[in-house]
Amino acid sequence: MKKQLFGKNIVPSCVYCEYSKNEGESQFCTVNKQLKNGKCKKFKYNPIMREPKGMAPLKSFDKEDFSL
Numbered sequence: 001m002k003k004q005l006f007g008k009n010i011v012p013s014c015v016y017c018e019y020s021k022n023e024g025e026s027q028f029c030t031v032n033k034q035l036k037n038g039k040c041k042k043f044k045y046n047p048i049m050r051e052p053k054g055m056a057p058l059k060s061f062d063k064e065d066f067s068l
Contacts, residue, residue: 010045018044 014020019030019042031042 012043016050018046
């Protein structure tokens, strides 16, 4: 049995669907489907498209930090 990456309780959303395409601020479905009752039959989760929440900004480094 294959275990899903982030569990089975992922709410379908076009923001992180395999079949969505972003052009500027607009999103398009490449299979021309729309959510009906909050679900899409073609929804396929793509974790790379999801943006992490609450991450701290990275510290900036200087050249001196890497010299001995």
